[in-house]
Amino acid sequence: MKTNYSAYPRMNVKTLNKHVVVDLIRFTSGGISRAGLSRELGLTRAAVTSIVNDLSDMGIVREAEKQTSGGRKPAVLEIVPSQGYVVGVEMGATHILALVADYSARVIREKEIQIDIKDGPEVCLSALDRVVQQVIAEAGLQLVDIHAIGIGVPGPVVISEGLVSAPPIMPGWDNFPIRSVLNKKWDCHVLLNNDAELGALGEWAYGAGRNEANLVYIKVGTGIGAGLIFDNELYHGVTGSAGEIGHITIRENGSICTCGNRGCLEAVAGGNAIALRASEEVQRGKRTQLVGFGDFYQITINDVISAARKGDLLCQQIISEAGTHLGTAIASLVNLINPSIVIIGGGVAQSGDLLLEPIRTAVSRRSLRVASKAVRVSAALLGRRASAMGAVVQALSHSLHQFSE
Amino acid sequence: MKTNYSAYPRMNVKTLNKHVVVDLIRFTSGGISRAGLSRELGLTRAAVTSIVNDLSDMGIVREAEKQTSGGRKPAVLEIVPSQGYVVGVEMGATHILALVADYSARVIREKEIQIDIKDGPEVCLSALDRVVQQVIAEAGLQLVDIHAIGIGVPGPVVISEGLVSAPPIMPGWDNFPIRSVLNKKWDCHVLLNNDAELGALGEWAYGAGRNEANLVYIKVGTGIGAGLIFDNELYHGVTGSAGEIGHITIRENGSICTCGNRGCLEAVAGGNAIALRASEEVQRGKRTQLVGFGDFYQITINDVISAARKGDLLCQQIISEAGTHLGTAIASLVNLINPSIVIIGGGVAQSGDLLLEPIRTAVSRRSLRVASKAVRVSAALLGRRASAMGAVVQALSHSLHQFSE
DNA sequence: GATTTTGTGTTAAATAACTTGACATTTAAT
DNA sequence: ATTAAATGTCAAGTTATTTAACACAAAATC
Structure with missing residues (x-):
């Protein structure tokens, strides 16, 4: 039955x-x-x-x-852990993180490198190939031991085709046949998916979203995306682009976004937006720990976060403002989806409560009582590994289900 | 299998x-x-x-x-149509519509009355009782012939309890035991649900959303709400309040809303907002067909719609602006949900393309290409019967599934 | 216009995947 | 020590389905 x-x-x-x-x-x-x-x-x-x-x-x-x-x-x-192994990879705008895990989803090795996704598919996929090969070798395994490799990318994925379609922060990748290229290199099952969706999957399986049937994972990095789990299942939408929350309009006449529109959430609260905002304030001569960074060095989101953590007031305020904007968008999302938990992950989430508190405030102020009472806003428990871990979960599902036929 | x-x-x-x-x-x-x-x-x-x-x-x-x-x-x-009958009811802010349908979901009788939901549960539920009894009698049936009665109400429903929780446009109804009161009156299965959800169900089963697995129904009436169908199933969220799109923030410092916040979609594009806007313009002396209505008569949304249809430029413009605001919200929703169709229903949708075109424009401008290419924006095929028809569908499902045990 | 092909609906026997009910086993409660 | 309660297993019985064969009706082909 x-x-x-x-x-x-x-x-x-x-x-x-x-x-x-x-x-x-x-x-x-x-x-x-x-x-x-x-x-x-x-x-x-x-x-x-x-x-x-x-x-x-x-x-x-x-x-x-x-x-x-x-x-x-x-x-x-x-x-049985030793029955097989899988690899989970997160490709972000500026880095690649690869995990090797056994059949019980225990991570036995990991490796991270820096890239720039704007270098395009050929360059990045070669780099991706190298990290994966290396991390497998370091785990004492060979490619033939790997049953499946899951990969998360920061754009709208057409799962059936294994490529990304019109990705705002991946110039040059539109319709590039990612999966089939990697398939040729590795000759094993390759599963391509959106990074935020995989983050949701990772947190649902082994993170802050355990036992939650309706979950939203917000990845706040260079881009901003959401992964949705409804009734214990990943929700993709009709063409696989569900959760693209980064380009909803927050300010009718806000600053211009990579997607061409104005006032997108990403252009207001994304990693680049925060870094840019900090640069501007520094150049205006605002008092901050970042002053020493000078004019030639490009201030990064990580600089802003670490300064904020060390008590820098300007940086704290910038992050807090980003949190408020995020919170406005998340409040709408809470009204619409009525989830039991919203999990905040991605690079910017490293700033912890500096970002979370303004989000919580906005949600409790702007969401309907029924919805806001039912929702918790938490940080990703798997931290920066969330998406890669989701890729592991997905690869494992694929492999186990094949295996148990 | x-x-x-x-x-x-x-x-x-x-x-x-x-x-x-x-x-x-x-x-x-x-x-x-x-x-x-x-x-x-x-x-x-x-x-x-x-x-x-x-x-x-x-x-x-x-x-x-x-x-x-x-x-x-x-x-x-x-x-077999004659095996049983059900009743589907939509209770709106200003009216009640009741349908009697046979087992094949064919409507055999309908009746509509005007109410004011602000009169509170006792008054309105008595009226509801009367319409239902009357429409059953007019159909040549008796209460014992009715297997189940489905009811849609314009607020967040707690399905397990059969009541509404903190409904913005239903003052005095908070936690009132709607279902159990009606159960006593009728002694048959009563199913309470949100009106927009039922609209989605109705359009999915017999309207513009046939064969669409991922559908969003937007009910634009006095309030604004959405019904969501994901993978061919109604999505409620954890506490049953999913789809409450009316109170997402559109303008940070917009006019005040019944919910207490400022700049809610409903306070900008809802039926009341449109009527209010028209009143203001008339009082400012704008040239319009509505001038004759004078100061004492309260202009209604229906007045605005019929004037607009007759070619009144001011009314057309007001509706078009509401459409643009709706479109902005719907564009966000399309990015987030990636549905194959968005169906616009409710009283305001009677204005047809005057409302739809600005929505389509906003969606194609503000949504990501992948999502906007995949979505159609259509008017509700069932028109003002959508929610009541959804209530029929739900009552029928309940009854048929009981019957076929 | 006869013949073949294709798709529909039915029947009886075989099979897959359970449930039922009985029982041994282990630990907790009295 | 005795009873109660839950776990895990086994053999026999039951149910829902498949398999395979066939009858039937319409469309396609010759």
Whole structure:
């Protein structure tokens, strides 16, 4: 008796149930026993035994070490970690972060490099290839050991095609066949997705969004994007561009944005906007810790954040203002989506409560009571790894579901 | 082999499939044959035959008259209309519309009265009771013939409790036990829901949103609200208040709104806002067809719409401006949700292209290319009946699913 | 106009995937 | 020590479905 698992493609009932069991084992913190699975699934214990036996014979699932803490404990199940490995990659505007994880989603190695996404696909994808190859080698593995590689990019992804369509902060990448190029290099399953969506997935599976069915993840970096999880599933929209919150209009006549419009959220509260704002104030001679940076050096968002953390008032104020603008947009989003949690991640979120508090204030002031009472605004628990971790989760899902056929 | 029908509660597999079959027969325009069901469900024709036989024995389903147009036609199935009846009601700020429909969702009688929702629950629910009783009688039926009654109200509904929570345009209704009061009066299943959500459901089932999996319905009346359908299912959010788009901030320092904030969409583009705007202009002595209305008579939104339709330039301009503001909000929504269609309904939508064109312009200017290319902006096909029709659909679903146990 | 092809709907037997009910096992409560 | 309660397993029975065969009707082909 199983009903509602719309995420899985058509397959026979037992295989479907196997997949559900695998996911319940993966995503239940503290593990789950056969009896627990029975309750969750609405199947009898006898049926669960049969399913788990199959998975155990395949080598995917095993019983965890029993805790010696006394008291009868049911046999808790876990995924066999060494059955396979995956790689999760986040490509941002200025960096690439790659993680290698085993079948239980434990990260066994990571590596980060700096890039500039404006160098275009050829240059960046070569760099991407190098990091991935290196991190695999450093983990003591080879490419053939890797079942799948998940990649997050900061633009609207057409999942079926494996490319990005008209990405505002990825000039030169429009319709470039990212997935097929990488497929040729690696000869394993490559899954391309939007970075904010993957951040949402990561936080839902292993971060601040555990056990939350309706979740919004806001990635505030160079760009601003949102990942949406509705009823425990990633929501893409019709063409896969859902969550593009960065280019909603905040100020009718605000400063001009990379997308061509005026007053976009990203042009007001994005990483570049904050850095630009700081530069202007410095040049106007405002008193700040950043003064020493001079005219030739380009002030970055990280400079502003670290100065703010060290107590610099100007930088704190700039970040706080960005938070207020973000909060206005998030308040609208809370009214519209009515989520149980909004998770703030991405580079700018490193500034912590300096950014979060103004957001919380705006949400409680501008959202309807019903909605604002029901929502928490939290920082990403996985921090800068959120998107890469989501890529891991996705690659793992793909691989496990293939494996358990 | 059936997988993804998460809308249905837990039940055994065949019963579940029965419900799916009933819904496919209901919602497939032009009807569907056993072979068609087989393809849709992924079941064999033999299995479908067995399921349809059961439903036929219950009296819910039958074969439609064969078209005599020649050429082999499969036996098209239909719901037996006379097996049961339901009522669908829309309660707006100023009116109540009640529909009686048979099991095939054909409306057999309707009735509308004027009310003022500010008179509070006792007064309005008595009026509601009267209209419903009358329309049932006029349809030649009695209360015992009615299997379920669906009701839409213009505020955030807590479905589990059957009441509204902190509704901006329903003063005096906060936490009033609407459903249980009506239950006592009628002694049949009462389903309370948000009017915009029901509008979305109605348009999805029988209107402009047929065959669209991801749909947004915007109800522009006295209040402004949205109904969301994601992956063919109504989306409520955690506490049932999703879609409350009327109180997102459009102008930081705009005019004050019933909700207490400033510059809400509703305070700028809602029915009351439009009427108020017209009154002001008239008092300022602007040249308009409305001049004759004098100072004592309160100009209504309907006056403005009919004047605009008759060519009054001022009224046209006021509606067009409201459309532009709506369009800005809808553009954000399109970026965020990436729907395939946005349907504009509610009283103000009676003004047609005068309202729609500015919305389309704003969406194509302010939304990302990927999202705006994928979306159509249309008027509600069911017009002022959209929400009440959604209430019918919901009541019918409830009744049919109960019946086919 | 006869023949083949294609799609529809039905039936009976076989199979997959459960449930039922009984039982051994382990721990907690009395 | 005894009882209660939950876990995990096994064999037998049940249900919903598939398989495979066939009858039927219309369209396409010759």
